[in-house]
Amino acid sequence: MLARIATREFLARKTFLHLISPSLNALVNQLHTMRLSEDQMAQVLSPEVRQLAQLFSSHGYELRIAGGAVRDLLMGKTPHDLDFATTATPDEMKSMFDAEGVRMINAGGEKHGTVTARLEECNFECTTLRIDVETDGRHAEVEFTKDWQLDANRRDLTINAMFLGLDGTVYDFFDGSKHLSDRFVTFVGDADTRIREDYLRILRYFRFYGRIAESADNHSAKVLESIKANAEGLAKIAGERIWVELQKIITGNYGGELLVKMAECGVGPFVGFPENFDCAGVKAVYRRCQEANIPTSEVHHMTLLASGFASEEEAIRFIARVKCSKRERDLLLHIIQHRDFALQASSFKEVKDHLVDIVIGERRNKDVGLFLTSELLKYVGRVDFLENLKNWEIPRFPVNGNMVGERGVPRKQTKVALRDILEEWKKSDFALGSEELLDRLDVKQYQ
Known part of the structure; x- marks a missing residue:
């Protein structure tokens, strides 16, 4: 209900300012534009994208690239996926694609405004500009609009709320480009409102902080307060969605610091962490990896996360919350069961015996045994044993x-x-x- 009221207040305020003063309305819009270079645009303007853009233009609809691809281009990265936003409704898109003989797939997205067109073996998700008129912290009731700012206003972070015209113009309503340049991560508008629309945005904030920020602790105090005030809302979010975000946080930049910060903000119990999440243990495993020159990107997320759990019982409760895979479950429990041994191991002979116990004693697959043992050695930072393990054949x-x-x-x-x-x-x-x-x-x- 709060989200619905906030949306209506925003719409009413914008309509009122339109009526009384164009200059005041400009203060609300705060639209900033810039042009990308031809080299930058060449990274996204494939022949298929040009064909898609021409199709929308010829039918009188606007089409822009939205969200992450714009952010990546501004950071000098090549986007891997393109999402498109348009003023055309789903019915208008379907009518247009039918008339042009364009195949459509994944019809299930239509109720949310998304139609997926297939051109020359490429899929393009095109989504109608939307307003969230009511949310419950997990799902949103949407209405379609032709107002680009209103669509930007419903997005999570300022750095994800920009649009890119196919002529190279960046449309930025909420200082996303400046925040990106400053490596500053914050929500669009009021953080409380954005979070209550979808509580998963708490984890998305930490994930993007790891991707964007240049230091481990440059958070906005207001954002952290909003996260603390709304952390309980994560209990409403499905474990699978939580796990997707957590994995990226754990192995990303400042993974250890962000896990600790999440615990300090009270997020832990609502994503499956124990009440007494072992922050000192988390700091220790990341420190060992750093000292051993083992990039966290090369360490399994469960290996790193195991450091926060004091017992198998705590780990089992977490597994039930996030519904992870059997491989992930086995690794988490293996690390917890054997980390004391690994920390105390003084010879490679002990490591060999451990691997033999798994493969021969427990009759497990050799690859599984090597995976579990290698991750255990990463956990304790023993690169010397890791190298020896690569060159040793189980007799x-x-x-x-x-x-x-x-x-x-x-x-x-x-x-x-x-x-x-x-x-x-x-x-x-x-x-x-x-x-x-x-x-x-x-x-x-x-x-």
């Missing part, structure tokens, strides 16, 4: 269950006997053969 275990049975061990005791033999094999640094190992077997203890 073939020389004993099997049939051999043990032939020596007189009852079938129900086979696993126990093999476990004991494995320990003897490890003690020999994998040097003993099958006969030597079997000769050491005390069959009587298994009777």
Whole structure:
């Protein structure tokens, strides 16, 4: 309801200023424009994009590139994805595409204003300018508009609220280009209002802070206060959506500092973190990676996040909240179970034994064993052991269950006997053969 009132107040204020004074209306719009160079535009003006732009123009509709691609171009990066905004409604787009023989896919986006056109094997998402007239912190009831500022006003961060005309003109209503130049991350308009429209924007703020900011702690105090006041709203957000954002925060710039800042803002319990999230542990694992020259981008997000959990029980509650994959779950639990061993390991022999326990003792896939062991070594910053691991081949275990049975061990005791033999094999640094190992077997203890 607050979001609906805020939208209506904005619309009413804008309409009123239109009527009484064009100059006052300009103060509301605060539109700034600039032109990108031909070289910059060449990064997005593919033949297919030109064809799409010509199609909209010939039918009397405006089409601009929106959001992240504009931000990336201004930062000197080549955009990977292009999203388009248009004054055409979904029905008008469908009619236009039908008339031009353009194929359309993903019809499910139409209720939100998005029509996806396919031109020359390329998909283009084109979304009608929208106003959020009512939100519940997760979903929005939208109305279509032809006003570019109103659409910009509903977006999350100023750096994501710019449009790019296909002639190279950047349209910036909320100082996004200046904030980008200053490496400053803030919300469009009132932070409380933006967050309450979609509480996931709290995590998007931290993710983009990691991408844009030039220092770890240059947050707006007002933004942090709004996050603290609204953190509880994240409880409404699906775990899958939370996990997508968290992964990018964890392995991005200032990942450790941002996790700590999130905990300080009270975000943790609502995204699955324990009440006593181990901020000191988080700082320590990021510090170890830095000291060992291991880029966090090369460390699995679960490896880094494990540092915040004191126990398996805490980790299991987090897993249930975010609904992560089995591979991610196994890694998180493995790190927590074995990190004390890894921190104390003084020889590569211990690392080899650990890998053998996984692959031979637990009968797990070799690649899985190498993955779990490598991430454990990254967690403790042991690049020396990591390098040795790359050059070490797991030897073939020389004993099997049939051999043990032939020596007189009852079938129900086979696993126990093999476990004991494995320990003897490890003690020999994998040097003993099958006969030597079997000769050491005390069959009587298994009777």
